[in-house]
Amino acid sequence: MFVISCPYCGARDQSEFSYGGEAHIARPEWREDMSDAEWADFVFMRSNPKGVLAERWVHSAGCRRFFNMLRNTATDEILAVYKIGETAPQVQAKLPATPCGEAPIGSGNDAVKVMQPGEAE
Amino acid sequence: MSKQPFRTPQGGLVQRSRTIRFTYDGISYHGHPGDTLASALIANGRHMVARSFKYHRPRGIYAAGSADPAGLVAIGVDAKRFDPNTRAAEQEIYDGLVASSQNCWPSLGTDIGGALDPFWRFMPAGFYYKTFKGPPGTWTALFEPLIRAFAGLGRAPDAGDPDRYETVNRHCDVVVVGAGPAGLMAALAAGRSGARVILVEETHRLGGSILSRDPEKLSLGGVQPAQWVADIQNELAALPEVTILTRTNAFGYYGNNFLGLWEKVSDHLPKEKRLGHLPRQRLWRVRAKEVVLATGALERPLVFHENDRPGIMLASAARTFLHRYGVLAGKRPVIFTNNDTGWVTAFDLAANGAEIAGIIDVRSDLSGEHMAEAARLGIPIHASSTVVGTSGRHRVSQVEVRPLHRDGSVGTSFSHIGCDLLAVAGGYAPNAALFSQSRGKLRYDPELAAFRPGRSWQKERSAGACNGTYALTDVLAEGARAGVEAAAQAGFDSGDVTVPDVDGVELGQGQLKVMPEMPSHLPPHRRRAWIDLQDDVTTKDLRLALQEGYQAVEHAKRYTTTGMGNDQGKIANLNAFAFIANERGEELPAVGTTTFRQPYKPVTFAAIAGQHVGPHFAPRRTTPMHGWHRRRDAVFEPVGDWLRPRAYPREGEDFFQAVQREARAARTDCGVLDASTLGKIDVKGPDAREFLNRVYTNSWSKLAPGRCRYGLMLGEDGMVADDGVTACIADDHFHMTTTTGGAASVLAKLEDYLQTEWPDLKVFLTSVTEQWAVASICGPKSPALIAELLDDFDADPERFKFMDWRDATMGGIPVRVFRISFTGETSYEINIPATYGRWMWRQIIEKGARHGITPYGTEAMHLLRAEKGFVIVGQDTDGTVTPGDLRMDWIVKKSGDFIGRRSLFRSDTARKDRRQLVGILTEDPDLVLEEGAHLIERRNEPEPPVPVLGHVTSSYYSPNIGRSIALALVSGGGGRIGDRIFATRGGEPTVPVRVTEIDFLDLKAKGALPQAVRREGGHG
Amino acid sequence: MAENAKKPSEGLEPSEGLTPPERRTPLALRQSVEGAPGTLRLAETPFAGKFILRLDPARGGEAFREAAGLDLPAAPLMSVVNGERVVFWLGPDEFLLLVPEAEAAAFAEGVEKGLAGEHHQLVDVSDYYTAIEISGRKAREALMKLTTLDLHPRGFPVGCVAGSNFARAQGWLWLEHGEEETARFRLYVRWSMADYLWCVLADAGREWGVPEQIPAADETFLTESVHSKKA
Known part of the structure; x- marks a missing residue:
């Protein structure tokens, strides 16, 4: 459970919020000639990165507002919260990107949980 | 005091002025307030409290707190309050405490399971995996019961937990x-x-x-x-x-x-x-x-042959028992150490009356100060030596000591030292x-x-x-x-x-000399040097795991189960990692550690569940009419968190009969349903119409104030998500209804579109679900009843038409009345502010009596709508069904965008052979199919995989049609009306069924029901 | 039971044959309960006029003030009190208005009139919500057993309003009065969840002597599919 700062209500427990999927995926305007692929890209395809993802959340138990959030999916670190309609701020993910510094793809379980000789604190 | 032979004359933080009586395995003991069960038992000279997991070896108190690996007992307050696997070193004693040993039979002292111990050599790491193999079924039938009888820790209480x-x-x-x-x-x-x-x-x-x-x-x-x-x-x-x-x-x-x-x-x-x-x-x-x-x-144990006997404990534990509890863990202790803290322990014990039988230190370069003090106290010193074995059945009685050579081997000379305690000091981590x-x-x-x-x-x-x-x-x-x-x-x-x-005095370690396993004169395969006392993991097991290829610590842990007990290897893990590193010839950081996970120690499920149990488990959402339903002995069903009456069986009536009666009455006389749970959303704003046009598949441009319309809502994937009737209050104001279960998600979804996709639309949405109590009254006699209930109201269905709604008053209270129907009957829905709901319902029942009013539940409601061929979103649809699949193309407008429209033209959604909703009538009219029954082309099922045409989504016995009816999704169903196909019935033979249109009332009215074929001898 | 059951305020004549209209709030059958003196008391606050107002305060705030006689809260999570009229901030364009029941109809009419030219929504939710008053010096502690909100005076000052989950039900919590000895909260909860929340709140007060409130949970349930069998 993490703490989310609702842009209206301030810091609240995650249990008050619902997830709204990836942000900044605009619904395409209706066109007769829109291809299946173009539409499917909107309906089904999401980026699913291990790292910083712009996502939508809604403060469902509180003010019921949707907002955007930049979250590092590998660490749950929340890098920014901004209102709908605003552009995502430029952020620098905390280093290391993951607690164990594990690879950008794959599970973190195999990573060494202890520091290696010469590793900076 | 004489009853506690190992209690020191003074000292410790226990309250000596008061004595507490408790029992352990039926024997009565004394202790003092401030004691733990462990300290009190040791004060009484009792070290052995448990048997180990695998070999059933005697286990004593090894540490003085939550890190203790194996001193697990059961605490039984009464039959319902029985806690297995309680750490004796943590449990505080109280008057009347009843503790008992576990994992042994018939008793701790003579445990039959202990007979396993001599066979330890045949029970290596991975023993279960290697031994208990066999054909399918042997595990559950034979091996599992066998293993459970011998292994496992404690037993669960027999009754529910009475505590809060x-x-x-x-x-x-x-x-x-x-x-x-x-x-x-x-x-x-x-x-x-x-x-x-x-x-x-x-x-x-x-x-x-x-x-x-x-x-x-x-x-x-x-x-x-x-x-x-x-x-x-x-x-x-x-x-x-x-x-x-x-x-x-x-x-x-x-x-x-x-x-x-x-x-x-x-x-x-x-x-x-x-x-x-x-x-x-x-x-x-x-x-x-x-x-x-x-x-x-935490202090580390030392790893040596036979290091597991009761009476062997951490030096820090011996000091804690002494200074905190005023208990001398042994009167003739031997100290085995690799650092200076062991010496301090010896001096502390000596100062409190113990006769130190020896200090064995693996180091050769010893502190002069400590040597002098030991000499002053007359303590025998064995420098550069190690313990190579111990003896004593239920408590250590002797240790064998051999000199350590520089090359890591042990000498051939040995000495035996008699003792009643072996305190081991392996350094702190x-x-x-x-x-x-x-x-x-x-x-x-x-x-x-x-x-x-x-x-x-x-x-x-x-x-x-x-x-x-x-x-x-x-x-x-x-x-x-x-x-x-x-x-x-x-x-x-x-x-x-x-x-x-x-x-x-500082409790310094001095120069620490850590050895992953003490050298021994015994060959490795004959050593029994415990790493994990709870799980019976020895160095031999770890060695074997490494030999068999489980090199990573996470693998070795799981293969040997080291650190996997309910102590999670608090004091064992570091020794295990160090041993693995040494065997692999690598440094510890390169080997790493296993993952430390929550919880640090076992937490009761009851505490995690907290107060959210029993009646407080979840909200039981009830309507204003709930009390009436209860008094009428309604049978309820949960719908989301709501409790809805499913039927109102009368005296002597079973559920089926009640449903049949209710469904019949709704068509012959007058029925009433509590429909308060339906989701209701107030939609307001100059763009409300445009908004509805975008969220429903049909057009709302021309719906006049005073009129209602049914709408289907899709997801962007084109699949039916919800449905309901929306009424036009004013040009910019609508009253939308949703399914009971969909209320919250529909509102959230609509807010989502308004806030994020169409912020330019001027529309506000507010939930009004619980503002209104709703009674849905249907049947031929309902117009007369409505006229009686409402003040000066013309309820004539000719003038107050289907899909009209009106403002009215009932007893002077403003209400909204909707002429909408989910049954096909003439139907009215009265919405009254919720605080009047109970009153309204009573008026309906009282006034309705002479019209034959029959309250009906959700089951009859489901049945009535099925007779009419109305779908229930979530029952006849499952998230893979488009409006076309429901053969409801009429509700999809031809121009203008709406949520999910483009998906209806995807190659997959446009497929001709998609499953479509049809009616299904069994040839045997008394046979009711199971919901979910598969439909197939031929009478005899071919070899799997069986090509399936579809499945039954709704199925009932209909009193109004006079036979069984069913709805089903059938591949290309719209084009198969009249076809004879077959329905599966679990293990029983398939039955022939006819594909029909879905409005059974209409079929009956037209005389178009297929000929019934009654089976001889009735049905099964 | 009669405590919260009363006749409508207006003297309307019921239609012939009907018994006179009678109202009942969701907690009408629950008497107020109290623990040791001063610790914790629970009581339903029945029958207040309640309205949800949806309005962009930047555009309609002024008009609202003129019509209603009170300001919209200037900041999130705040309330405005003027006599018996109260406005809660629920969201950036969403407010809960509380007025005495007798004034409710006229109040609503006045607001509608004042906001006539402005895009807004005013919805009567008087029966949608009920309010549970939670007072006493243990009120904060009792509520903290149900919510993740920080109710410490440093985090939740007097006048603060917050929507959150209370046990498993959503609600709006308002701190009406804040001194340690007399903390008085009101929790606005939906009709259908009110009894659940009442019982959980009483359970939270058990340690200060609040009597156990048992939900009426003895309904007969039938969840399996049995409708298909013809007798």
């Missing part, structure tokens, strides 16, 4: 975990700043390690340790923002500085003193701005479990030969021994610094915090 539990949320600025010297200083420093502080202590007493020191040889700020602790406790207690939680374990450190604390509120009290209004245990869910970890250090849980990265400290906190991930800091700082002066300073820093980070200023002067 609670979860509590807290926010605070600083959490300090551990109330030893570092934690106390941190709490004091942070507390003085005015910050909100929670100090968590696992035992019932603050003080930690300094309570295990000889009070005559240590003072802080000029006073004895216990006094120093009491002074701080008083100051903390006076600070309004400081909370002290004793008997509380910080078991989990989660993301965003969220900590789980488990408080045992009344486990230490006799049953009659447990206060009913207090919960037995509490779970504190704490969100901290900053955390100070002061969890101390920081207890960094919570630090690791917080996802901090450990650093290997070669000087300590152990891991200590390295790089933090969350807002925490470690102070004192858990940070690898052992000298008391440094510990105090570090604790104070941590408290000041944590408070400052949380925005509070502590001012100056003075660290008390320490006067006395």
Whole structure:
């Protein structure tokens, strides 16, 4: 459970919020000639990165507002919260990107949980 | 006092003036307030308390607190209050405490399972995997019951838990975990700043390690340790923002500085003193701005042949029993050590009357001061030696000692030393479990030969021994610094915090000599040197695991089960990692550690569930008419969190009969349904119409005020998501209804579109679900009843037409009346403000009596709508069904966008052979198909995989059609009307069915029902 | 039971044959309960006029003030009190208005009139919500057993309003009065969840002597599919 700062209500427990999927995926305007692929890209395809993802959340138990959030999916670190309609701020993910510094793809379980000789604190 | 032969004449922090009686395995013992079960048993000369997991070897108390690996007993207050796997070293005694051994039969002393022990050589690591193999079924039929009979720990209580539990949320600025010297200083420093502080202590007493020191040889700020602790406790207690939680374990450190604390509120009290209004245990869910970890250090065992007997314990435990509890763990102890703290233990024990039988130190270069002191006390010293074996059946009675050579071998000469206690001192390792849980990265400290906190991930800091700082002066300073820093980070200023002067003997380790396994004259395969006392994992097992290829620590752990007991290997793990590193010829950091996971120690499920059990498990949402339904003995069904009457069986009627009666009455006379649970949304704004056009598949441009329309809502994938009737109140104002279960998600979805996709639309949405109590009245006699109920109301269906709605009053109370129907009958829905709901319902029942009013439940409602061929979203649809699949193309407008429209033209949704909703009539009219039954082309099922045409979604016996009816999704169903196909019936033979249109009332009216074929001899 | 059951305020004549209209709030059958003196007391606050107002305060705030005689809260999570009229901030364009029941109809009419030219929504939710008053010096502690909100005076000052989950039910919590000894909260909860929340709140107060409130949970349930069998 993490703490989310609702842009209206301030810091609240995650249990008050619902997830709204990836942000900044605009619904395409209706066109007769829109291809299946173009539409499917909107309906089904999401980026699913291990790292910083712009996502939508809604403060469902509180003010019921949707907002955007930049979250590092590998660490749950929340890098920014901004209102709908605003552009995502430029952020620098905390280093290391993951607690164990594990690879950008794959599970973190195999990573060494202890520091290696010469590793900076 | 004579009854406690190992109680020291004085000393310790127990309350000697009062005596407590308790029993262990039926034998009565005495102890004092402040004792744990372990300290009291040892005071009575009893060390063996348990049998081990695998070999059923005798197990004693090995450590004096929660790190104890194997001293597990059962505490039984009564039949319902029975706690297996309770650590004797943690359980406080109380008058009348009943403890018993577990995992042994017939008794702890003569355990049949102990007969397994001589066969230890045939039970290697991976024994189960290698042995219990066989054809399918043997595991559950044979092996599992066999293993369960011998292995396993404890037994569960037989009855439900009668106690109350609670979860509590807290926010605070600083959490300090551990109330030893570092934690106390941190709490004091942070507390003085005015910050909100929670100090968590696992035992019932603050003080930690300094309570295990000889009070005559240590003072802080000029006073004895216990006094120093009491002074701080008083100051903390006076600070309004400081909370002290004793008997509380910080078991989990989660993301965003969220900590789980488990408080045992009344486990230490006799049953009659447990206060009913207090919960037995509490779970504190704490969100901290900053955390100070002061969890101390754990002593490491030494690994040698036969190191598992009762009477062998950590030197630190022997000191704790002595100084904290006033108990001499042995009268003739032998000390086996690899560092200086073992010597201090020997001197402390000696000062309290023990005759030290010897100090065995693996090191050759010994402290002159200690040597001199030992010589003064007449203690035999065995420098550069090791224990190579022990004996004693239920308690250690003798150790065998051999000299250690420089090359790592042992000498051939040996001596036997008689003893009743073997205290082992393997050096201290920081207890960094919570630090690791917080996802901090450990650093290997070669000087300590152990891991200590390295790089933090969350807002925490470690102070004192858990940070690898052992000298008391440094510990105090570090604790104070941590408290000041944590408070400052949380925005509070502590001012100056003075660290008390320490006067006395430092408990230094000196030069530590760690050996992964003590050298032995025995070949490795004959050694039984325990790494994990609970799980019976020896060096032989780890060696085998490595040989068999389980090289990674995580693999070796799982293969051997080391560290997998309910102590999670608190004191065993480091030795296991070190042993693996040594065997692999690598350094410890390269080998790494297993993952430290929550919980730190076992937490009861009851505490986690807290108060949210039984009637408080979840909201039971009820309508204003609920009391009436209950009095009418309705049978309920949960719909989401709602309780809805499913039917109202009368005296002597079963459920089926009740449903049939209700469904019949709704068509012959008059029926009433509590429809209050339907979702209702007030839609308002100049763009409301445009909004509806975009969220429903049909057009709302021309719906006039006073009229209603049915709409289907899709997801963007084109699949039916919800449906309902929406009424036009005014040009810019609509009253939308949703399904009961879909109310919340529909509102959330509509807000989503308004806020994020179409912010330009001027529309506001507000839920009004519970503002209105709703009665749906249907049947031929309903117009007459409505006319009686409403004030001056013309209910004539010719003038108040289907899909009209009107404002009206009932008894002067404003209501909204809708002419909408889910049954096909003439139907009215009265919406009245909820506080009048109960009154309205009673009026309907009373006034309706002479019209034959029959309240009907959801089951009859489902049946009635199926007779008419109306779909239920979520029953006849499952998220893969388009409007076309429902053969409801008429509701999809040809122009203009709406949610999901484009998906209806995708190649997949445009497929001709998609499953479509059709009616299904069995040839045998009395046979009711199972919902979910598969439909197939031919009578005889071919070999699997069987090509399936579709499945039954709804199925009933219809009293109004006079036969069974069903709805089904059938491949290309719209084009198959009239076809004869077959329905599966579990293991029974398939039955022929006819594909029909879905409006059965219409089919019946037209005389178009297919010819019934009654089977001879009725049906099965 | 009669405590919260009363006749409508207006003297309307019921249609012939009907018994006179009678109202009942969701907690009408629950008497107020109290623990040791001063610790914790629970009581339903029945029958207040309640309205949800959806309005962009930047555009309609002024008009609302003129019509209603009170300001919209200037900041999130705040309330405005003027005599017996109260406005809660629920969201950036969403407010809960509380007025005495007798004034409710006229109040609503006045607001509608004042906001006539402005895009807004005013919805009567008087029966949608009921309010549970939670008072006493243990009120904060009791509520903290149910919610993740920080109710410490530093985090939740007098006048603060917050939507959150209370046990398993959503609600709006308002701190009406804040001194340590007399903390008085009101929790606005939906009709259907009111009894659940009442019982859980009483359970949270058990340690201070609040009597156990048992939900009426003895309904007969039938969850399996049995409709298909013809007798």
